[in-house]
Amino acid sequence: xxxxxxxxxxxxxxxxxxxxxxxxxxxxxxxxxxxxxxxxxxxxxxxxxxxxxxxxxxxxxxxxxxxxxxxxxxxxxxxxxxxxxxxxxxxxxxxxxxxxxxxxxxxxxxxxxxxxxxxxxxxxxxxxxxxxxxxxxxxxxxxxxxxxxxxxxxxxxxxxxxxxxxxxxxxxxxxxxxxxxxxxxxxxxxxxxxxxxxxxxxxxxxxxxxxxxxxxxxxxxxxxxxxxxxxxxxxxxxxxxxxxxxxxxxxxxxxxxxxxxxxxxxxxxxxxxxxxxxxxxxxxxxxxxxxxxxxxxxxxxxxxxxxxxxxxxxxxxxxxxxxxxxxxxxxxxxxxxxxxxxxxxxxxxxxxxxxxxxxxxxxxxxxxxxxxxxxxxxxxxxxxxxxxxxxxxxxxxxxxxxxxxxxxxxxxxxxxxxxxxxxxxxxxxxxxxxxxxxxxxxxxxxxxxxxxxxxxxxxxxxxxxxxxxxxxxxxxxxx
DNA sequence: CCTGGAGTTGTCCTA
DNA sequence: TTAGGACAACTCCAG
Numbered sequence: 001x002x003x004x005x006x007x008x009x010x011x012x013x014x015x016x017x018x019x020x021x022x023x024x025x026x027x028x029x030x031x032x033x034x035x036x037x038x039x040x041x042x043x044x045x046x047x048x049x050x051x052x053x054x055x056x057x058x059x060x061x062x063x064x065x066x067x068x069x070x071x072x073x074x075x076x077x078x079x080x081x082x083x084x085x086x087x088x089x090x091x092x093x094x095x096x097x098x099x100x101x102x103x104x105x106x107x108x109x110x111x112x113x114x115x116x117x118x119x120x121x122x123x124x125x126x127x128x129x130x131x132x133x134x135x136x137x138x139x140x141x142x143x144x145x146x147x148x149x150x151x152x153x154x155x156x157x158x159x160x161x162x163x164x165x166x167x168x169x170x171x172x173x174x175x176x177x178x179x180x181x182x183x184x185x186x187x188x189x190x191x192x193x194x195x196x197x198x199x200x201x202x203x204x205x206x207x208x209x210x211x212x213x214x215x216x217x218x219x220x221x222x223x224x225x226x227x228x229x230x231x232x233x234x235x236x237x238x239x240x241x242x243x244x245x246x247x248x249x250x251x252x253x254x255x256x257x258x259x260x261x262x263x264x265x266x267x268x269x270x271x272x273x274x275x276x277x278x279x280x281x282x283x284x285x286x287x288x289x290x291x292x293x294x295x296x297x298x299x300x301x302x303x304x305x306x307x308x309x310x311x312x313x314x315x316x317x318x319x320x321x322x323x324x325x326x327x328x329x330x331x332x333x334x335x336x337x338x339x340x341x342x343x344x345x346x347x348x349x350x351x352x353x354x355x356x357x358x359x360x361x362x363x364x365x366x367x368x369x370x371x372x373x374x375x376x377x378x379x380x381x382x383x384x385x386x387x388x389x390x391x392x393x394x395x396x397x398x399x400x401x402x403x404x405x406x407x408x409x410x411x412x413x414x415x416x417x418x419x420x421x422x423x424x425x426x427x428x429x430x431x432x433x434x435x436x437x438x439x440x441x442x443x444x445x446x447x448x449x450x451x452x453x454x455x456x457x458x459x460x461x462x463x464x465x466x467x468x469x470x471x472x473x474x475x476x477x478x479x
Numbered sequence: 480c481c482t483g484g485a486g487t488t489g490t491c492c493t494a
Numbered sequence: 495t496t497a498g499g500a501c502a503a504c505t506c507c508a509g
Contacts, residue, residue, distance in 0.1 A: 139506095139507070139508090140507095140508085145506085145507085146505080146506065146507095147485085147486065147505085147506055147507075148486085148487070149485080149486070149487090150485095150506080150507060150508080230488080276487085277487095280487080343488090344488075347488060351489095386487090386488090387488095392506095393486070393487090393505095393506085395486095395487090395488085395489090396486095396489085396501080396502075396503090396504095397501095397502085398489075398490075398501055398502085399488085399489045399490080400489075400490075401488090401489070401490090402489080402490065402491095405489085405490075406489090465490090473502090481509105482508100482509090483507105483508100483509095484506105484507095484508095485505105485506085485507085485508105486504105486505090486506080486507105489501105490500105490501090491499105491500085491501090492498105492499090492500085492501105493497100493498090493499085493500100494496100494497090494498090494499105
């Protein structure tokens with residue numbers, strides 16, 4: 001044991017060494033560091049991590065542990081108790097962490113902070129995962145923004161709140177290694193069956209993987225981002241969302257890396273657009289912080305009386321990608337197979353569930369929560385409320401995606417649909433997004449029998465659109 | 480308090 | 495084939 005008592009760094013959603021304010025603050029004490037991660041499922045309540053996220057976390061912890069020379073300590077269960085045990089064991093006097101913003105975490109962390117201070121420990125927390133924290137941005141009257149654009153102008157784009165340069169990685173950290181805790185396997189994050197193999201092929205969780213992804217995006221994806229980001233058949237998305245969610249890379253780092261590109265000819269617009277997407281992540285966290293009921297309740301109360309349908313069979317077919325609407329099925333199958341879905345297609349499948357099937361957005365939110373590797377309470381909840389039109393900055397009720405038009409517009413050559421819905425791959429482009437409109441001879445030529453090897457559409461698009469329009473109209477506008 | 484412009488992501492019909 | 499307007503009315507926000 002070291003003669004100097006160590007300090008504890010509690011890793012949470014900041015699974016990286018560079019630009020990690022808590023780690024930096026601990027390092028600056030000059031004392032040995034005990035790095036720890038605690039899996040505390042019970043505190044999360046309904047928002048216990050989903051299966052895909054747990055797979056990712058396992059890989060990411062493995063990567064972090066390796067970057068820390070195998071010194072990461074792991075605990076399972078109550079966080080305050082684990083930290084107290086660790087402090088007792090090591091004689092540590094300080095605990096450092098970066099803040100999280102989910103309502104259940106804010107409440108839990110406040111409790112923990114009090115308990116640790118009562119036990120005589122010093123506690124420091126920092127902002128490690130946002131460009132700016134939700135409480136720092138308000139309108140001149142002190143109330144929170146509900147509209148993205150003015151929020152963005154007042155935030156990232158203002159002098160006052162311009163993103164800060166990231167911190168470097170501490171060099172030559174001294175790590176302490178008490179013999180406490182559990183093994184990674186004992187966290188039981190890995191699923192018992194091997195459904196994750198295709199997911200594993202597509203992703204490299206961890207800080208190194210995050211940087212490789214960012215570099216690949218900056219080299220190949222960002223040019224043409226503004227238009228290309230809408231194309232699920234192309235590679236213009238950053239795919240940084242899971243890395244950002246787990247804090248393997250920080251938004252400050254990403255913001256700074258785009259800085260040099262912004263001055264290159266011809267891509268200023270693309271860079272601006274990408275940065276505004278980072279700001280959308282900030283806005284989701286901002287909404288969750290100021291409206292903590294965001295994951296549970298319609299922000300616009302009038303939607304509480306919307307006549308949602310109950311239809312377990314339809315929900316199951318949506319989940320499986322078995323709706324008979326190709327772009328919807330492609331998206332849902334991409335999600336199931338890869339733990340990810342292209343953003344444009346997320347909107348299409350969400351609109352289909354909410355508007356065409358008229359099922360409550362909670363169903364979609366919960367399914368995404370379990371299956372997405374980037375499942376994030378703020379982004380997921382804000383996104384579903386946005387599509388449902390129940391959120392802060394509501395969409396006009398008549399904005400109902402037509403999945404056939406969306407398919408034709410954003411997957412014009414059908415590459416995306418053919419990849420994930422191979423049973424209709426032989427259909428010509430003209431009919432690929434609406435097989436039910438194809439003449440019998442064309443279907444026969446493509447070896448398709450609707451209702452046999454690919455379903456008839458689960459709802460009539462026109463009728464269900466009108467049904468939803470009527471239901472939304474009936475709500476009126478009064479709160 | 481009043482005013483007026485604006486609001487991520489759409490669809491459909493008509494000329 | 496393509497471009498433009500209709501589709502409601504509301505709330506948000508800055509001046």
